[in-house]
Amino acid sequence: MPRHRRTSVPRWCGYPKRVTFPVVGMVGGGQLARMTHEAGIPLGIKFKLLSDTPQDSAAQVVSEVVIGDYRDLDTLRDFARGCDVITFDHEHVPTEHLRALEADGIPVRPGPDALVHAQDKGVMRARLDAIGAPSPRHRIVADPADAEAFASGVGGFPIILKTVRGGYDGKGVWFVRSPEDARDPFLAGVPVLAEEKVDFTRELAANIVRSPHGQAVAYPVVESRQVDGVCDTVIAPAPDLSEELSGQAQELALRIARELGVVGHLAVELFETADGRILVNELAMRPHNSGHWTQDGAITSQFANHVRAVLDLPLGDPRPRAPWTVMCNVLGGDYPDMYSAYLHCMARDPQLKIHMYGKDVKPGRKVGHVNTYGDDLDEVLERARHAAGYLRGTITE
Amino acid sequence: MPRHRRTSVPRWCGYPKRVTFPVVGMVGGGQLARMTHEAGIPLGIKFKLLSDTPQDSAAQVVSEVVIGDYRDLDTLRDFARGCDVITFDHEHVPTEHLRALEADGIPVRPGPDALVHAQDKGVMRARLDAIGAPSPRHRIVADPADAEAFASGVGGFPIILKTVRGGYDGKGVWFVRSPEDARDPFLAGVPVLAEEKVDFTRELAANIVRSPHGQAVAYPVVESRQVDGVCDTVIAPAPDLSEELSGQAQELALRIARELGVVGHLAVELFETADGRILVNELAMRPHNSGHWTQDGAITSQFANHVRAVLDLPLGDPRPRAPWTVMCNVLGGDYPDMYSAYLHCMARDPQLKIHMYGKDVKPGRKVGHVNTYGDDLDEVLERARHAAGYLRGTITE
Numbered sequence: 001m002p003r004h005r006r007t008s009v010p011r012w013c014g015y016p017k018r019v020t021f022p023v024v025g026m027v028g029g030g031q032l033a034r035m036t037h038e039a040g041i042p043l044g045i046k047f048k049l050l051s052d053t054p055q056d057s058a059a060q061v062v063s064e065v066v067i068g069d070y071r072d073l074d075t076l077r078d079f080a081r082g083c084d085v086i087t088f089d090h091e092h093v094p095t096e097h098l099r100a101l102e103a104d105g106i107p108v109r110p111g112p113d114a115l116v117h118a119q120d121k122g123v124m125r126a127r128l129d130a131i132g133a134p135s136p137r138h139r140i141v142a143d144p145a146d147a148e149a150f151a152s153g154v155g156g157f158p159i160i161l162k163t164v165r166g167g168y169d170g171k172g173v174w175f176v177r178s179p180e181d182a183r184d185p186f187l188a189g190v191p192v193l194a195e196e197k198v199d200f201t202r203e204l205a206a207n208i209v210r211s212p213h214g215q216a217v218a219y220p221v222v223e224s225r226q227v228d229g230v231c232d233t234v235i236a237p238a239p240d241l242s243e244e245l246s247g248q249a250q251e252l253a254l255r256i257a258r259e260l261g262v263v264g265h266l267a268v269e270l271f272e273t274a275d276g277r278i279l280v281n282e283l284a285m286r287p288h289n290s291g292h293w294t295q296d297g298a299i300t301s302q303f304a305n306h307v308r309a310v311l312d313l314p315l316g317d318p319r320p321r322a323p324w325t326v327m328c329n330v331l332g333g334d335y336p337d338m339y340s341a342y343l344h345c346m347a348r349d350p351q352l353k354i355h356m357y358g359k360d361v362k363p364g365r366k367v368g369h370v371n372t373y374g375d376d377l378d379e380v381l382e383r384a385r386h387a388a389g390y391l392r393g394t395i396t397e
Numbered sequence: 398m399p400r401h402r403r404t405s406v407p408r409w410c411g412y413p414k415r416v417t418f419p420v421v422g423m424v425g426g427g428q429l430a431r432m433t434h435e436a437g438i439p440l441g442i443k444f445k446l447l448s449d450t451p452q453d454s455a456a457q458v459v460s461e462v463v464i465g466d467y468r469d470l471d472t473l474r475d476f477a478r479g480c481d482v483i484t485f486d487h488e489h490v491p492t493e494h495l496r497a498l499e500a501d502g503i504p505v506r507p508g509p510d511a512l513v514h515a516q517d518k519g520v521m522r523a524r525l526d527a528i529g530a531p532s533p534r535h536r537i538v539a540d541p542a543d544a545e546a547f548a549s550g551v552g553g554f555p556i557i558l559k560t561v562r563g564g565y566d567g568k569g570v571w572f573v574r575s576p577e578d579a580r581d582p583f584l585a586g587v588p589v590l591a592e593e594k595v596d597f598t599r600e601l602a603a604n605i606v607r608s609p610h611g612q613a614v615a616y617p618v619v620e621s622r623q624v625d626g627v628c629d630t631v632i633a634p635a636p637d638l639s640e641e642l643s644g645q646a647q648e649l650a651l652r653i654a655r656e657l658g659v660v661g662h663l664a665v666e667l668f669e670t671a672d673g674r675i676l677v678n679e680l681a682m683r684p685h686n687s688g689h690w691t692q693d694g695a696i697t698s699q700f701a702n703h704v705r706a707v708l709d710l711p712l713g714d715p716r717p718r719a720p721w722t723v724m725c726n727v728l729g730g731d732y733p734d735m736y737s738a739y740l741h742c743m744a745r746d747p748q749l750k751i752h753m754y755g756k757d758v759k760p761g762r763k764v765g766h767v768n769t770y771g772d773d774l775d776e777v778l779e780r781a782r783h784a785a786g787y788l789r790g791t792i793t794e
Contacts, residue, residue, distance in 0.1 A: 044735075
């Protein structure tokens with residue numbers, strides 16, 4: 001992208017008065033694309049979206065939208081024309097399509113060689129092993145009997161089975177208590193990864209952003225609390241995390257990003273174990289739910305830094321702006337009219353930050369999140385929980 | 398807008414799962430509309446834009462854009478259909494058109510009776526006099542001779558002459574040193590307002606936001622520094638401003654908003670005089686350049702609060718997040734490629750906040766601004782000035 005490098009043309013000569021801001025092509029119209037667009041507006045960059053439908057979260061707020069199927073190479077190629085770089089709202093674009101775009105000369109960030117580690121849990125585990133990054137014990141298993149054999153090698157059931165591709169938010173993951181439980185994961189015909197059930201005390205996430213020329217910034221390590229396999233609450237920074245473990249987690253995420261050649265935002269989801277270790281649970285190579293707190297709690301948000309990274313711009317300061325920031329997801333409940341709940345939530349807490357995605361309410365669906373920040377963790381946590389619960393309808397006063 | 402009030406339908410009944418978020422219609426496609434859209438995205442509201450051209454600053458980033466002339470009532474009426482409320486990027490929509498929209502049942506915020514005070518400086522001065530708000534000595538003058546007579550009544554030339562309508566950023570304003578200088582302002586055939594040349598020590602701005610049901614929030618009073626009649630630097634809060642004068646300025650702005658029935662953001666530009674008084678210079682009823690610092694420096698930005706106000710939502714906390722925030726405008730210079738300057742600016746200052754408007758660079762044109770914040774005013778000021786100067790091209794290292 002030489003167009004956005006300072007040229008040697010003297011600044012005082014009559015250089016044409018053309019705006020030379022780059023075009024970022026975003027594949028996928030979900031809330032991550034929506035919030036990345038929001039973060040890109042102040043930078044003056046152009047944003048072009050490939051979205052499944054015009055009703056998608058990001059398609060509602062972006063000017064230049066192409067409706068099409070990201071699984072179709074011709075669609076991707078047409079979309080990529082006129083983009084200076086391609087990035088993603090999700091990890092589902094086939095690797096071979098990404099290679100084709102690269103061969104066409106379009107920078108793809110993160111590139112296919114990195115992204116495959118977020119697409120395929122088998123590839124990810126093998127690579128983490130190769131670079132010495134700590135994982136739960138694991139191996140690809142061939143069938144339910146093989147899963148049982150794996151279980152007996154790690155102290156017996158329960159174990160975790162995952163299809164290596166296609167899972168997210170708890171989908172594609174099975175908590176397996178017995179040989180009978182081990183059948184379902186194999187029905188899809190996708191390779192199945194078995195992992196030991198880790199005796200973890202909590203889940204952490206180490207979020208970092210890395211640019212093509214290798215600059216990287218690390219956000220404070222956060223605690224992530226899940227309900228029914230879906231992220232519910234994120235606390236930044238993770239309370240009572242030792243400086244040593246926090247540093248280890250950040251260094252691990254930076255090392256994974258470097259070794260895998262990640263460009264953009266990388267979320268490393270971690271287990272903290274009772275005996276004081278951290279183990280890698282999942283990788284995500286895009287802005288991530290565990291980084292939403294940065295929109296209001298960090299000097300530079302994950303979304304702004306993701307945009308800067310994919311454009312190979314210097315990265316922004318990742319440090320927090322408040323002692324504590326809490327993010328709570330707003331899930332769809334039985335009552336669809338979340339807007340009317342704004343009156344109570346905003347009147348009760350004038351510092352509350354609401355982020356809604358423009359999605360129709362369906363029970364259990366992530367339709368937004370709230371951020372709160374302040375000096376006292378209990379108070380900050382209570383405010384976020386109340387707002388998320390009131391918006392969902394589980395708290396009514 | 399009953400659609401966004403919590404209804405009496407019990408939350409547990411099978412109410413249709415429809416998204417009931419309102420549509421805000423924004424008239425005018427400039428940077429204020431662009432940044433208001435940006436601030437509206439997290440609220441999940443729909444944003445519809447009436448813009449002169451598809452290249453306008455806001456039209457580049459908004460999904461639903463109508464290209465049309467805001468001076469044409471039929472265009473406005475078509476645009477307003479499907480909007481829950483109409484608000485503005487500028488003050489140029491004819492008052493009678495706004496009344497027609499109101500008669501059609503569309504809420505217009507601010508309404509025509511308030512907005513006329515920001516459209517017509519003669520009406521504004523008369524109203525400020527009536528409510529006892531302090532203005533420079535002034536009166537409408539009929540011709541150059543009358544202007545000379547006004548001058549002799551306020552201690553002689555220089556005086557200020559202003560056309561009552563159509564001016565902004567120093568346009569439509571004349572610094573008149575002699576009877577000969579007094580001719581130009583009358584050439585446009587618009588009534589001319591004469592004002593004494595105030596012996597001010599600096600300019601301040603008191604920014605407040607008011608909602609239809611009368612809730613209001615006041616931002617810290619800022620110092621605004623002009624160069625050639627155009628805002629150059631804003632410092633929040635105004636350094637060395639006495640608590641008494643600061644309180645007076647905020648109360649004055651709140652009183653003006655209440656008396657004039659303003660809804661949304663009101664900027665009251667003020668002169669601080671050598672003898673410790675404040676006098677009203679100008680009013681603006683929309684987000685304002687003197688409030689751009691709030692994007693990164695306040696808990697709730699002027700743009701977010703403007704959206705909340707026009708929707709009659711509870712307002713957000715206006716307090717600052719840092720001891721000092723500085724905004725410097727980025728004006729067009731001789732070198733058009735501002736994007737390449739990002740490399741240096743971002744690398745030099747990872748905390749810098751750049752806000753570009755997507756506008757072509759023309760010398761002297763406002764094409765963006767930068768915000769910096771921190772504990773030490775001198776350092777914060779230097780960072781903002783350096784970035785704005787480097788982007789413009791007046792600083793080259």
